[in-house]
Amino acid sequence: MHVYLLGGSKNIGYFAGLRLLKQGATITYLLRSPNTFDNDEEMQRYIKQGKAQLVRGDGLNLEDVRNGWQKALEAGNGKVDAVLFTIGGTLAFTMKGGLALNHPNLCTQSLLNVLSSIPSSLRAPDSQPHFVVVTSMGCTAASHKAVPLSLKPLYNILLPAPHADKLGAERVLAYVAGLSWQAEDKVKAGILPEGWESTPGLPGPGELKHVVVIWPSLLKDGVCKADEERKPGEQAPYRALKDRHVGDAYRISRKDTAHFIVHEALANWDNWEGSRVTLTY
Template structure:
């Protein structure tokens, strides 16, 4: 993503594409969704941005080392099937981000001269413009991105200056900000969104570095990528937060009527027709940001397997463009909700993706490590790759689901702890948490786990509560989609737990799934409905069985 020529000439490059319109709404969310005052917003952005930038910069270093795209590199840590799951997730994430981008671009075009251009037409214009450069190929992507960021960066300086002329009031949100646990929950949740928007580049970070010379110093790639991600994103997100501190009634009305696009149009309104011209350029700046999303979506589609690799990339790119443009038209009235939830989900999967790839690289793939480096010829050889196992994240707090850990962290709506839960691995390594080997389907193993938790006779320990969640190795077939053997894995494991409960009995938190029943299924985001209706039918039957066991046990 940062371009480094063999002769040593270094350039900040494509990552400055983040100095665009699509980054502004993330800063806006701090006050509109989490009521954070400007000082806490800036502190949260800087801290969580640093974490996300480090993660993305690390993944970027693997491009020159391997010469492979990011989703293919994941094969070495998560296996062929695990890498396929990553590719599916990455397709969904890139399409989601592109959807929010075209909605914002459409909003901006529609606000240039209200009433003359509909939001739908604006979205379609942006979607088509994002597609054209991707047809020309990899080299054109690099050439376009190398220079396009200059214009958008100058426009951001204009917005900072015009906003200051309107009057920033950094204390305007102080009366509305939460306190205590609720404030902590707001900061953690917004921090997860910030981390997600930064680490969201990680699954594509090596895609645009893989043609660099293999002897390019990794530290050079790391530092250039870190700085070229951290600087522009912080600069523009803090701008979004600052614009929300303007108390002029015209700005408040502009946000109410036109969301982020309306506010930006109001900022540029003193410049008249030149301001409208700048607004057009700003709307078109989304193309700069959406080209990598669209192009990497095509790469991820091809990474799904050998049959997909034979599909021409231009067709994959065209299909992605059609999908996110149609989705943008369908979700145009729910921009903030889509952006907030998508970025939170993004932080969940990028967190464990980054941790797994990092562990593989630093523990197993060093020259003196157990595997002695990367054997690049094995990238698609199933027998020479890891099996790949799925993990469950229990730290979710979304509009459509709030997990038990989040309810304990926040006052009313909980706190989004998805990516923070990855740190539990550190506690295991330090001996502050223990793993007990066993099979949840074997009652004696479950009883042994209870015994370990209760300590020894000389130092007994009372178990306060149990968080119950089970995962298994998935299998896939076209007829049954994803299945787990045995098909009643969760139900039977829960029965074994309940039948071996110690005394006094602990509180039990069971992790199930949202959207299993007809009523709750309506609240599942539209892009996830096919996953629920078709791909996960049999596993969800097992979850329903477990819920029936809980309902029966509690009377």
């Protein structure tokens, strides 16, 4: 398996990438700073083996993303089996507007760039990669209503800016993958460019055939509980809820989210294709 990974320098993308490499996959990483792994002994082993290819590039730069696609095609001998998109912005405090993202539409614009630069050889349904895109529980109106009451203040104070960006990405995915979209989900002005549906190269309505969207509940650091020893037949310690919300979705670790992506979404693709999956303990 060859994977094109965007957002793999840290957090979910990083942990998922390591799991895939350990399974024998090869990965093309698009990184703003390829030296981010210079002191990472575990990652260096895969880089030296040629299993992990680091490409300098920014998701906000269309030509960088296009170049990443080309490098991934070359590394995969003309094939890219999966695309893992985990790009997300970092909150910063501003005197003018409180908590905000340095790039308010980082996730949305980067995803537009990824989708609009898919190589021609990967556009036919049978040739398309499997796309796994991580957004967030709470970015749509329905999922926000399901957020536990005790977490609502946290979501309402810290997450409006990231969720506005994630909702833009969700809108794009709904369009290109033919997923459902609710009229109450209004994308904030400035997140999507005007006339985005006509972006050159963007797949048309429903043309992207192989997509899974991941909705983690409130993310936290910590161990991967799914790696702990379990009795034969015992389920993973997290819940994966296909196309539905629950009112007791509190937390999930980044490592367990990565575990689901690698050991469930990609490993059992037919079970999850075309769905939005809420992940929570």
